[in-house]
Amino acid sequence: MTSAVYPGSFDPITLGHLNIIKRASLIFDKVHVVVMVNSDKRPLFTREERMELIRKSTKTYSNVVVDTWDDLLVKYCKENDAKVVVKGLRAVSDFDWEFQMALANKKIDPNIDTLFLASSEKYTYLSSTVVKEMAKYGADLSGFVPREILDDIVNKIAERG
Numbered sequence: 001m002t003s004a005v006y007p008g009s010f011d012p013i014t015l016g017h018l019n020i021i022k023r024a025s026l027i028f029d030k031v032h033v034v035v036m037v038n039s040d041k042r043p044l045f046t047r048e049e050r051m052e053l054i055r056k057s058t059k060t061y062s063n064v065v066v067d068t069w070d071d072l073l074v075k076y077c078k079e080n081d082a083k084v085v086v087k088g089l090r091a092v093s094d095f096d097w098e099f100q101m102a103l104a105n106k107k108i109d110p111n112i113d114t115l116f117l118a119s120s121e122k123y124t125y126l127s128s129t130v131v132k133e134m135a136k137y138g139a140d141l142s143g144f145v146p147r148e149i150l151d152d153i154v155n156k157i158a159e160r161g
Contacts, residue, residue, distance in 0.1 A: 003082040004028040004115070007036045007073050010050050011043040012153055013057050014131055014145055016123030020088035023117055025061045032080055033058065035068040044132055044156060057146040074109040083111060090119040090127075132157075 004024055010017060010033070024031045035050045045053065047068045058064045069076045073085065085105060087098045095116070102114035119126075131144050135157045141150055 001029040002084070003030040003032065003080060004084040004086045005032045005034055005073065005077050005080070005082045006086040006088075007034045007069075007076075009038045009041055009043065009128065010035055010054055011041065011045055011128045012050065012131060012145060012149060013054050014123070014126050014128055015143070016088065016090070016119055016126040018057055018146055019120045019123055020086065020117050021058060021061065021064060024086045024115075025063050027115075028063070028084070028086075030063050030065065030082075031061075031086070032065050032067055032076075032082060034073075034076060035066075036073065037070045044160070049152075049156075053149045053152055056148040056152075059148075072108065074105050074112050077112050078109065083113060085112060085114045087114055087116050088119050089116050090124045 006021060006024055008017065021031060021033060033054050035047050051066050051068055054066045058066065077083070077085065089095050089098060098116065105112050105114065126144060131141060131153070134144065135141055135153050141153060145153060
């Protein structure tokens with residue numbers, strides 16, 4: 001069984017993330033979507049809430065597992081017998097950072113490979129940051145996030161004021 005890990009902050013999950021998950025689920029027997037800690041970001045949703053949003057959005061994918069982790073990604077891969085990290089790329093700027101991370105992960109554990117999936121062209125502009133900014137101003141998010149979580153995002157923004 002081939003397993004892959006798709007890590008990210010997913011705050012919140014977007015249609016771009018979902019596109020990568022769907023494509024990875026067709027390549028691998030099992031895909032772990034892992035909510036990671038990013039110390040550079042102040043999340044809108046708690047880790048548990050993000051996991052629930054991902055579960056709602058991926059419930060039709062039988063080979064997707066949602067998890068969280070706050071240690072090195074390569075340790076998660078090793079503990080879950082995953083040999084591949086999946087990363088979505090929207091632009092060259094994404095590649096620069098993700099390539100550095102892939103090399104660092106490879107140095108830590110030579111058995112871990114990184115598979116870069118180019119974003120679908122209709123999602124190259126899309127990020128969780130864009131979604132949160134649009135939500136703050138009451139924009140229609142239906143073309144940006146899975147419909148299953150639209151209300152969750154609107155309610156969280158309203159809660160935060």
